Amino acid sequence: MLTSPEPKGLVPFTTESLELIENHIAKKCNEDPEEEEGLKPSRNLEAGKRLPIPYGTLPRGTVSEPLEDVDPYYYVKRNTFMVLNRSRVIFRFNAVSIFCTLSPLNSLRRAAIKALVHPLFRLLILISVLTDSILMCMSNLPEWILAIENTLLGIYAFEILVKVIARGIWAGSFSFLGDLWNWLDFSVTLFELITRFSPLSSFLMLKTIRTFRILKIIPLNHGLQSIVMTLAQCLKKLFGAIALALFFLAVFSLLGMGLFMGNLKHKCLRWPEENENETLHNRTGSLNYSPERINFYYMEGAKYALLCGNRTDAGQCPEGYVCVKEGTNPDNGFTSFDNFGWSLLAMFRLMTQDYPELLYHQILYASGKVYMIFFVMISFWFAFYLTSLFLGILTMTYEKEKQRACEESGGLDPKCQQTVKELDEENDAAEMETTQIEMKKRSPTSINTTLDILEDTTLGHREEPETSRKKCPICWHKFIKTCFIWKCSPCWVKLNEFADRVITHPLADLFLVICIVLNICFLALEHFPMSEELRSLLHVGNLVFIGIYTIEMILKIIAMHPYGYFQISWNIFDSILVVLELTEILLADVEGLAVLITVPLIFIKLGKYGPPFKSLMRILGSSLMALKDLVLLLCIFVYFSAVFGMKLFGRSYKDCVCHIKEDCQPQRWHMSDFLHAYMTVFRILCGEWIETLWECMEVAGQAWCIPFYMMVILIGNLLILYLFVTLVSSFSYYDATSEVNKEAKNLQLAMARIKSGINSMLLKLMCTERSVPTEATDQICDPSVKENISGHTLSELSNTQTFLRYKDQSSSTEKTPVTESESQSLIASPSASETVPIASGESDIENLDNKETRSKSGNGGSKEKMKQSSSSECSTVDIAISEEEEMVYEHEKSKLHKNGYERKSSTGQISRESRNGKIWKNIRKTCCKIVENSWFECFIGLVTLLCTGTLALEDIYIDQRKTTKILLEYADMIFAYIFILEMLLKWVAYGFKAFFSNNWYKLDFMVVIVFCLSLIGKTREDLNPLTSIKFLRALRVLSQFERMKVVLRALIKTTLPTVSVFLVCLMIWLLFSVIGVQLFAGKFYECIDPTKGERFPVFEVMNKSQCEKLLFNESMPWENAKLNFDNVGNGFLSLLQVATFNGWISIMNSAIDSVGVNMQPSFEYNLYMYSYFIIFVIFGLFLPLCMLIGVIIRNFNKQKIKQGGSNIFITVKQKKQYRALKKLLYADVQKPTPRPRNKFQGFLFDLVTHRVFNVIIILLICFQATTIMIQKDEQSPQMETAIFWMNSIFVMLFTLECILKLTAFRCHYFTSAWNVHDFMVVIFSITGLLLPLTIGQYFVPPSLVQLILLSRVIHILRPGKGPKVFHDLMLPLILALPALLNISLLIFLVMFIYAIFGMYNFAYVKKEAGINDVSNFETFGSSMLCLFQVTTFSGWDGMLDAIFNSQWSDCDPDKINPGTQVKGDCGSPSVGISYFVSYILISWLIIVNMYIVLIMEFLSIPSQKKSRTLSEDDFRRFFRVWNRFDPDRTQYIDSSKLSDFAAALDPPLFMAKPNKGQLVAMDLPMAAGDRIHCLDILLAFTKRVMGKDERVEKILSEIESGFMLANPFKITYEPITTTLKRKQEAVSATIIQRAYKSYRLRQNDKNVSDTPAIDDRRDDLTSKGAHSGKIEEKASIQTQI
Structure with missing residues (x-):
């Protein structure tokens, strides 16, 4: 029994079982048992899992009793027994009685085991932990709570006692101390006893340890334990990435110390007038003058002194001040590069992108703008690379875990597989019957459908599992028939039929969709302030919509009967919506009911008619159900962190609040109570932690704050990233055309009927005005035929008979309504063809070059000439090519032009015999040669770059540089003439139709128009605004450079299919915006004290009327926050700032301070409004982000497959470079240096x-x-x-x-x-x-x-x-460099265009908030600096805040700007919003694709390693290692050194130890002296790597012949044996020795022993053990071989 690997039944654990285990232990001590080597634990029988179904039901007497372990691995190797509870959960215990462990048969231990495995015991512990967790988050508890805490402590102590008795203290992996969770439990209980009943209770840290009790929830749930183990595996995989990140952080920190040490102490100091002439030369580093704080220069509203530097591009001091190194560093001294620790913290802050714009400005002020390159490298590239690296490793780990789970589910025992198969077949049958019943429910042909459903015994049989099926009583059937299935008089039947026809009509669904959309529009129209007329209109409209929804519900109940109506989930949802809306009317005074319930339900109701919404919600639901343990673990960690922070820092925040603010007023972000601690942790996980860390260090010191914050950041982000990866992986399987519900099909049908009717009317009017020449034309004019033409391709309609056949197929639209114009509907249809419709034309997106096609006849025999109205002699004839050949087409363009010259001639327009025709033909030939000449293309490209570059010179100082301005004006005219000339040449060469059919030429034409308009704008002052569109000239770069064409084409192809998902995300944001308007409209106004610039306290001003009555020479301003929820548009902008975590703190502060409309805000009056923003971050940001990125990845993979697996962001030439870069995976391209012959030099060389x-x-x-x-x-x-x-x-x-x-x-x-x-x-x-x-x-x-x-x-x-792991982690970046470079060029172009636009529109905006002397739009460099900040989603809220200054109270529209004729410093809010929002969306889209490129490159490396072949470098490194083992060049190596040699090789020939078994299996020939030849080893290793096929055999023969040529003096030998035979001989000798030894032992036992034989059972076991021992001996020989 001990050696049997087969599953066995449930056998009680008895005294004989214990004796068997003890004998087995004694046997293992005497000799090495080889029969245990092949045993492995079964994943289906792990502790904590349920016993599989094939083991049957639990017999009586086996529950909570010791049983022999059913897993041979644990029973044989670990010497365990198991116990099952009533839920079939497996508990495993050690059977060995050592180290204070009682015997498994001891009554006390059996009682402890019964208590431990009982579900009520675990429930008691769980309730205790939850109660304790709730008590820990509460403050100011009453005294009687102490008794509850003591009781809970007693329960924990009792649990530990039960576990120690049941499991033993330390007796194997299943003992008490063998589980790390028990260590944590014991430690927490011990420290809690110490703090409760000892004088050490005053130590804060000892009290804080109690919070670790919250983590005890994890071992009580097997799913949570599994997730923790998976994350532990992720950490192992991430070890190399973490080491690499620390390496880079250390290097950049040292670099920051070298560049910026002490610079942040440079401040502008007012120098004493009497010493001015003597000390002006004494700048940075002055020690002669000790200034006070009042002598520093402060900007208006600034908390810290103005920084400065001694470089020309650094910050300059105002007149009367000098730049000296004095005082402390900014941010209370916590931001500096004065030592390695602070520099490391600053670099980590840049890597995590937390408030980086402040650090940019501080360093640029103190050191100069040139150091922005340093921040670009760290804040963008370094952060981008590390994030991609971590995401790639987590994705690989998740995919492996998913693959392992699939293998587990597919690797069950045959008996279990048969059981699961039967259950699946039963479920499939039930699902099929349910589908048929659902079809019956909506069938208009039968009125007795619901009765048939009710009487269907099969349905009742299938609805519940076997264990819970119960027959319904007959009275229950009668009750349902009587009350829920209405079969009344014939009048009622007619009403039923009428209602059924109404609700099943396609136009009914269309009408309902229109009503829902109008209802949403009415909700979106609400704003503040709103007139009474509009308010009453919206109220009446709301009543109308409620009435429509109510009528819909009543008609469906009449048509389907109540029983059938409530069988459909969407009908239940509709009924709930109607009931709630009617309740809202009755409870009109209850504020917030519509916001919390009705409004979200209306939006969800619209999703009923959208297949993308339903598909996404289904994927989301299934994913969250599968990830419920991970989500629960994340919630537990957040809760634990909040409680831990509250216990650790709560008292410090209360006692040291004056350290943060001089007025000692409470802060918004602290950890004095649970809610604020929870919000602080939430803010840290959202990426904003540095400001709260400064405050924490101010009150509690650095020793505890930094470790706590690092713990929350690292562990929290690991959980969030893993959840993000799993959700993105789930959404990457989304397919919008996978299914279409009946409502969506009805919408398609309704739209098709409406369109068909309109077309019929139009075609009737058109056809009656003119006579139809032929019958075929008459048939084509038929609307039904016209409708079908638009849905088919040329190849389908090339035959006239096939074409005319569609008229008969679509003559009756009522018979086949679903087939009408499905491909033209906006709603996806599963039956829609993927071919291109004729009516809609070729999509410009799928092929930006808009290639023309040549069609053949139906039989393909003769070619038809295509007539073109404006064809040209030199027009290209682009044959329809596949997407894999698109880039090749660009390089073969000149050949196609040349070959298509004669074919594209328009014979109908120009006579080739006429003299003028020949002249025109020669002119066009000449123009064609000019525009296709490579030198001409290079010249145009150079002119394009010069034209684009000159835009950067037109900054605010252009009027002061008169010469430059004149030169730029002449340059603009020259560039315009050159581009106009180029366009004319292409018109002549290609013709108008060919020119305007190419989208890149259309772009060039648009740029020429821009040139002309800008030149016209300079002629007259009233047309001067036309010059502001000059920034569009930079778009011409797109059409001139192939790399940008490829990137743009790939971006469009991967992005356009996500439109449906984007619309779903937009609807989610609209929902949150409408809710925000309902909650906060008109509540962000506040009364401001103009002298202090602060809000009046609520005890002085309570509302708007009191604010207007306060007169200090003028009325107090009743101002609104710039970011508010007064209307849906403002709500969208506010939500965007929340989504990018820029300016979201001020928005949340306004929300939680809001009191009411026209009421003065009060500090944290509405504190629970934090929940609105938490819900939005989760459901409005995180989940939609997962949706979008998942769908983009799916499209990326589809496009990559279409191009044969190559990268879609690189050109054809770069693909060759990419293949060359792949050699870096394993090879060092550097050639080895020859060893010198001189002995001394040779010694130095070695x-x-x-x-x-x-x-x-x-x-x-x-x-x-x-x-x-x-x-x-x-x-x-x-x-x-x-x-x-x-x-x-x-x-x-x-x-x-x-x-x-x-x-x-x-x-x-x-x-x-x-x-x-x-x-x-x-x-x-x-x-x-x-x-x-x-x-x-x-x-x-x-x-x-x-x-x-x-x-x-x-x-x-x-x-x-260096470390090989670093090299492996850097390889993806190296391989992705070509694609990343192309995408970076596009990013730079976008930044360039937006920088020029910003210079034209925001150069003179008042400097405040995010616009200052460093970050502004005055020059091109400063504009690029601003846009770099926006690219990393940081600081754009401050810039937009400055641009919002458009009123007289905020800016001066008549301000004179020196050196220019422009007046005013006001901004344009609408232009600013469009500017930043569009740039954020475009840059986000490009950056997401950058991440995808690098992550996909990282994921493709393992497959490349598996499928690669050997290169010349691999063989060269092989011989390099061989020379070390064969220094005498004998071409032989001793067989004893073969294992070391194999382990010394480089991959892929490398063979890690232990490798002797693999080497023996190679069957290498051996010569005399147990020596092996070099060539035999090389051939065997090559075959191991590359496999066995004809191609490999050919390569091996080439290697052998090459070796013979390179070594003509090879020593011939006759192999006397092989490694396999030699191993077989050794193993055979060992077996013979063991058999003889066993024989002698048996003989001695037979002669000496006179004791009776053991019982039959023991004999049977012994015989089985002996028989299995022989089998294992044979297996061991095969394994070793």
Whole structure:
């Protein structure tokens, strides 16, 4: 029994079972049992899972009793027994009685086990934990709560006692201390006892440990435990990525220290007038003057002093102030680069994109705008790469987990599979019958449908499982027939038929959809302030819609009977909506009823008629049900973090509130109570944590705040990212055309009938006015035929008989109504053909070049000439090609032009015999050659770049640069003439039709129009606004460069299919906007004190009327917040700021302070309005984001498959580069350096190429980085001296390395770019150290010398030198570089266009909020800086806030701007909103595709590794390793070294240890002395990697012949044996020895033993064990072989 791997029945665990286990343990101690090697645990029998169905029902007496373990792995190897409770849940215990563990048969242990496995015991613990968790989140508890807490503590202690008795203290993996959750439980209980009953209760940390009790919910739920184990596996996979992220963070932190150390202390200081002439030269670093805070310069409303720098592009001080290094760093000293710790925190902040715009401005003010490059690298590329890396690894882990789950479900026992198959067949049959019944319900042909359904015994049999099927009483049937199935008089039957015809008519569904849409429009019309007329109109309209919905419900009940009506879920939903709306009318005074219930239901009702909405909701529902444990774990973690933070920092926030604000007023974001702590954690998980961290460190110190915040950020984001990956993966299977419900089909039918009627009327009028020449034409004029033509392709209608046959098929629209014009409907249809309709024409999106086609006749024999009204001699003839050939087409364009020249000639227009025709033909030929010439294309491309670049020079200073302005005016005219000339040449060469059929040429034509309009605008002052459209000139770049064409085409193809999903997301946002209007309209107004710029307290001003009565020379302004919910449009903008987490804090503050309309807001009066924003972030942001990205990924994969698996964002030339880059996966393209023949040089060569030498150099680089880490600003002179000598030592060591390599490698040293880099580092470092010693002046700052030395740290990323995991993680980025570069070019173009537009419209906006001296639209560089911030979704709320200043009270429209003729500093809110919203959407779309490209590249690498072949570099590295094992070049290696040799090889020939079994299985020939030849090993390893087929055999023969040619002196030998035979001999000898030993032992036992034999059962077990032992011995031989 112990060795049987087959499943067995449920056998009680008895004394004999225990003796068997003890004997088995003794046997294992005496010898190594090989029969256990093949046993593995069954995933279906893990502890915590339910016992599978094939084991049958639980017999009486087996519940809560010890049973022999049904899993052979645990029973044999782990020596366990199991216990089942009534729910068939498996509990596993150790059977060995050691270390204070009672025997499994001990009555006390059996009683403890029964208590432990009982469901009520677990329920008691769960209720206790939940109660304790609720009590922990409460503050100011009454005294009697202490008794409850003591009771709960007693329950926990009792649970620990029961577990210790039942499981033992430490006796295997299933003991008490063998489970880590028990360690946590024991520790928490112990500390709670200490704090409760000892003098140590005053320690805050000991009290805080109690909050870990919340995590006890996890081990009480098996699903939560599984998710935790999965996340633990994710962390293992993420180890390399985390190490790489820490490496980059450390490097960038050191770089930040070298560049910005001490710079943030530079401030503008008012210098004393008497010392002005003496101290003006004393700038940064002045120690002669100790200023006070009042002497610093502060901007209006700023909390911290103005930063400045000594560079020309840094911030400048106003007149009377000088820039000195004084005071502390900004943000209470928490933002700086003065030491490694603060620099690391700043880099982590940039990586997580939390309030980065503030750090940008601080550094640019203090150091200069040139350092924006540093932030672009970190804040965009570094953050982008790491996010993609983490998402890629999580996606791989999730896919593997999903694959494992599928394998588990498919890997059940045959008995279990048969049971599951029977259940599936039963469910399928039930589903089929349910479908038939649903069809009966809506059938208009039978009135007794509902009665038939009720009497259907099969339905009643199928509705419930076997265990719960019960017959309904006859009286219940009679009651339903009487009360819910109405069969009355014939008049009622006629009414029933009439109602059925009404509700099933297609126009009824169309009418209802129109009503729902109008109802939503009426809801969206609500705004503040609203006139009484409009209010009454909306109220009447609401009553009308309620009446319509009520009539719909009544008609459906009459037509379907109540029983049939309530069998459909949507009807139940409609009835609930009607009841609630009627209740709303009755309870009109109850505020908020419509907001919380009715409005969302109306939006959901519209989704009934939209298949995309239903499909997405179905996917979302199934996904959330599958991920319920992950969602629950996330909620538990958020709750735990909030309680932990409240217990840890709550008292500090109360006691030290004055440290944050001078007036000691309470803060909005704190952790003094649970709600605020929960909101703080929620804000951290939303990505905004740095500001609350500053406040936390201000009140509680750095020691606890930083670890707590890092815990919440890291663990919380891991959970959110994993949830995001799973949801995106689910939505990536979305297909809008997968199904269409009956309501959607009715809408299609109604639209088709309406369209058919309109077409019939129009065609009748048209056909009556003119005579029809032929019968065929008459048939074509028939509306039914016309309708069918639009749904078919040319190939389907090429035959006239086939074409005319459609008239007969569609002559009666009533017979087949669903087939009418399905392809023309906006609602997707599953039967719609994917071919292109003739009526609608070829889509410009699918083919931006709008290629023309050549059609053949029906038989394909003769070609038809296509007549063209405006064809041309040189027009291209583009044959219809597939999407895989689109890019090839672009490169073959010239050939197509040339070949299509004669074919496209228009003989009807030009006579080839006439002289004028020949002249015109030659002119067109010449023009065609000109425009297709490569030099002409390069010239036009260069002119396009120059034309685009000149736009950047037209900033606010253009009027001051007169010469530049004149040159630009002449340049504009020259560019316009060049482009007009180019357009004329193409018109002549291609003709008008060919020119305007190409969308890229249309774009060029539009740009020419822009040129002309801008030139016209300069002629007259009243037309001057036309010059502002000059920014559109940059769009011409799209048509000139192939890379941007490819990216734009791919973006359109992956984005357009998401329109339906985007509309669903837009409806969700409209729902939240309408709810926001209902909740907050008119409530964001406040009375402002103009002297302080702050809001009056509510005890001084309570409403608008009191505010208007306060007169201090003028009335107090009753102002509205710039972002509000006064109408749906403002609501959308506010929601966008919430979605991008920019400015959302001020919006939430206004919401929670709101009191009522025309009421003064009060601090946190409406605190629970936080729930509105939490719900929106979850259901309005996170889930729609998953939907959109999932559908985009699906379209991306579809387009990628169409192009043969290649990247859709690269050109044909780049695909070749991509294939070349793939060699970097395994090969180092650098050729090996030849070893010198000189002994000394050879010794040095071996030294510098040894791995130990490389490790030493890497360690030196790390030590040198450590010396930079220990530095800080304003350190002591002794520290400065020590660091100088340490740097000198490192320079000398690196110089010695350089000399050694130069001596060993000779001239080959400079063939490696890495060596050249090291050489330059050494030269610069020596120069930086020696120059101050020789001339006494620093030409290179010491910090820069350190940074130059630090650049050597990139050797850690070098393939073959640094950690291999770093190399593997960098490969996706390298392979995706071509596509990322193309997408980046498009991003730059978009930024360029928007920057020019911003310069034209916002250059003179008043500087406040987000627009200042650094971030503005005055120059092109500043505009690009602003747009970079918006690209990362940061800071755009402040810029828009400044642009909102359009009133006299906020700006001055008559302000004179020096140096220009433009007046005013006001903005344009409408233009600003359109500007930022459009840019955010476009940039988000492009960046999402960037993420997808890199993640997909990361996911494709494992498949590439599996499918790759060996390259020349692989063989070269093989022989390089061989030389180490065969230094004498004998071509042989000893068989004992074969395992080490295989482990020393590089992938893919690499074979990790233990590998002896695999090597033996290769059956390698062996010569005398157990030696193996090099060629035999190479051929065997190659065959192992590449497989076995004819192609591989050919490659192997080529390898062998090549080896013979390269080694003509190969030693011939006759193999005497093979590795397989030698292993068989060794194993056979071992078996013989064991058999003989066993024989001798049996003989001794027979002679000595006189005891009686054991019982029959034990004999049977022994015989089985002996028999299975023989089988396992044979299996072990095969395994070893």
